[in-house]
Amino acid sequence: MQRRSHKKSRQGCGECKKRHKKCDEFRPQCVNCTTANIKCSFAGNQSPDGDGYMISVGSAEATQSPRPQQAISTQAPGPEAAKAYVNLLHLELFNHWNSNSCKGFLSESTLPESLPLFLGYAFSSPFLMHETLAISALHLSTLRTDRAQFYQDESSKLQAEALRLFNESVTEVTDENLIPAFLFSATFGMHFLCGILSKPNPDLDYLFDGLVQSITILAGVIGVVWGRWADIVRSDVSSMLVIDDYEGEVDDEITQRFENLQGRIGKAPGLDSSQAKVLEDAVGDLILAYKLSYSADPATNRRMVRGVTTWLMKVSSGYSELVSQRQPEALVVLAYFAILLHRCRRLWTVRDAGRVLFDAVTLYLGNDWESWLEWPRSIVYRKD
Known part of the structure; x- marks a missing residue:
């Protein structure tokens, strides 16, 4: 199956050009440099009046479990940061x-x-x-x-x-x-x-890199509460807090399809053993997140959104790196994660996020991966 190559950014930072990465051009520090925990060349060129800002939570290793206590950090907008005001x-x-x-x-x-x-x-x-x-x-x-x-x-x-x-x-x-x-x-x-x-x-690169950064940011939640839950x-x-668990057995179509994906994805051609393990674990976390968020009543949005945040906080930095590399199998996992987002679509915070993510994956991967995406498409585009 054909793997897409990155488009180069003419205005990207120096570090992304050296590493042959597509730069999102966020200032004062781009997503790629933040994720890789390296100093971005934009950081030294940001004007005090710049509107751009970048969010960073530790390093890429921050998503590994167990996680030490850490705080969310960011590059400040500059010495002329807006002072507190009310209007x-x-x-x-x-x-x-x-x-x-x-x-x-x-x-x-x-x-x-x-x-x-x-x-x-x-x-x-x-x-x-x-x-x-x-x-x-x-x-x-x-x-x-x-x-x-x-x-x-x-x-x-x-x-x-x-x-x-x-x-x-x-x-x-x-x-x-x-x-x-x-x-x-x-x-x-x-x-x-x-x-x-x-x-x-x-x-699409902006979307996927932003998603990687979301995973890194939510890992900071674990850092904040580590040992204090x-x-x-x-x-x-x-x-x-949503701290009660669904007490019944969860063995519906979605669970079975997730389990089938877990058994299949590690056997995809071209993966080494470590990549296969990372992907299988990511799908395992997806199964756990779905079961924790399970409700037979689709109106129970608060329980369902728990699945979204649980998965994003549990997946490893190794999986995030595969997404950063646009490993097709890692993007397939995102297509299945889109199902959890789609189940929360009645919340204004989520709305069409599931379809937006699924469409980005299918557009990026193309027709070669249709056999992997056919079922999640049927869920995300199922008529209510």
Whole structure:
């Protein structure tokens, strides 16, 4: 089966050119350099007024398990980073979060209890408040299409400022900042993922590299709570957590197809033994994530979204590297992961992300891989 080659970027950073990688041209540090944990040549050329920013969570090894405690980090926008300010737009975003956007992150059944708790932590932790407003702006960009770009730009600015504030104030996780840091890490990771997959992007490399970075960012959630999960479960935010497991046996069509993929993918021609093991483990994590999120009722979105975040936090850095290399079998696994996203489509945070990801995989791989993609296509495009 033919494997696609990368297109070269004329404006890419020096490191990507040396490594023959397609550069996404993010500033002040591109995704490839961030993932590889090397200094990007853009970092020394970023002007103080630049709007670009890059998110980084440790190194590529951050996704391995077990993971040591680590914090989410970013390259700051520059010495002229925007100072804290409040305006009517922020009041609009705050009001929209309380009345609408919060339902994509907090369970509606516990909102009367969980929303005031969440806001209490947001008011005491500016990085969490900025991220909350950034999410609200992203949501409004999907509702007010005539001003979509305006709200998207505001979301990006608020998100960048949230990261800057987080890195300034959370140099280590303590009893005092554990819960705000956890809430920020979880909401930011999902926000970043959904931003990447919010709509089709003709630049497939940008989409796949962004997905790799989402995996790295969500690995930072594990770093934040490593060894402290029991403290979080016992805290006042326990009502926000989905910690109960489905007690019945899960042996439906999706489970069986995932298991068939696990048995098949490691035998694909051209893989060495280590690559085969990485791919089999990634599908095994997919099976676990699906079972943890299982619900016979498709309206139970909160349980279903648990599967999305579980898989992204569990997959190894070895799998992320295969996606970075555009290993076809690794992209096939993403096509199956798109099913978990598609099951959450009623949430505004996810919407069409499953189809966006699946379509990107099929477009990238082409007809040679149709036999691998036929079944997931039937699920992602099944009429409701």
